[in-house]
Amino acid sequence: MKALEQKILNEGTVLGGDILKVGSFLNQQIDVAFLMEMGEEIDKIYKNAGVTKILTIEASGIAVAVAAAAVMKVNVVFAKKNKTSNVSGEVYSANVHSFTHGTDYLVTVPKDYIDANDKILIIDDFLANGKALEGLIDIVEQAGAEVAGCTCAIEKGFQGGGDKLRKKGYKVESLAVIEKMSPGNIEFRK
């Protein structure tokens, strides 16, 4: 999505430690007109994929998921992040390792909200090492549902998570894929 690449170039800041700051339009300020354009773009990718539901993860995935869902006319389910492994049998759960925080957390979704007939589009704001997406895919598959694909607004391609999932056969289409970045320089995948 050219407009997103341009927005990242205009408003994004590369910090050390592979961090791209896009707080001015994606988190934690949200440029809602632009967000809705991203929703339209996601709809174009999955128009004929038979998506029945969008699954995302709190907190900043929710805005992108809602924008896409408003266009695609499906519902959103968001997974919660839990510190504790003490969850009830009424939820699907998966363990996710956060490299950013150096800790593990558990993502959970109540079993009521995904069923075996669902074709699920997984959405998040960022894709880096792919651990969050792997957890969400795991949950969809525990429910016996199908993964239609994964779309993140910004993929840090150089961290390899997206390509690893593509190799496993999942459709992963991010709206912008950064191939290389350093303070003052951002290059996108062609």
Add this chain to the structure above:
Amino acid sequence: MKALEQKILNEGTVLGGDILKVGSFLNQQIDVAFLMEMGEEIDKIYKNAGVTKILTIEASGIAVAVAAAAVMKVNVVFAKKNKTSNVSGEVYSANVHSFTHGTDYLVTVPKDYIDANDKILIIDDFLANGKALEGLIDIVEQAGAEVAGCTCAIEKGFQGGGDKLRKKGYKVESLAVIEKMSPGNIEFRK
């Protein structure tokens, strides 16, 4: 909002401890078509109020805020919840006591995202004792900006937070106000 009251009656479940479960449409599954209707309703309330920005709080406030913002054509800023009181000078922060979890947390918003000329609509999904709204109001006022009003999807009127803010002179218009509830019974404020 009659349609919301009906939806709460149809899909909500009252649990012990003043908890109303509306996970099937508001959190953590989001009925996005209905969410957009709530956005239209919020726009009606603030159409002529000169709102420049919507402030909400992660995680489940984000969806309602985005829906309203899409109709009102303004941006959203979401406050983050932090466990630690160790925040930098680049953010506005306020302490919030959570009765649900029995702990305090700090809400923060980068100073860049609110300025003194803003007229801010504060949105959240639930209003109970009002502590989260008080924290968000505090942040708006630290920035020297104006609070246009506060709107939550569901106010538990019997917990008194909304009325306390109204007494202080703030405009608080919730889409549905529950006056009384117990398992199997929900009564709305007239």
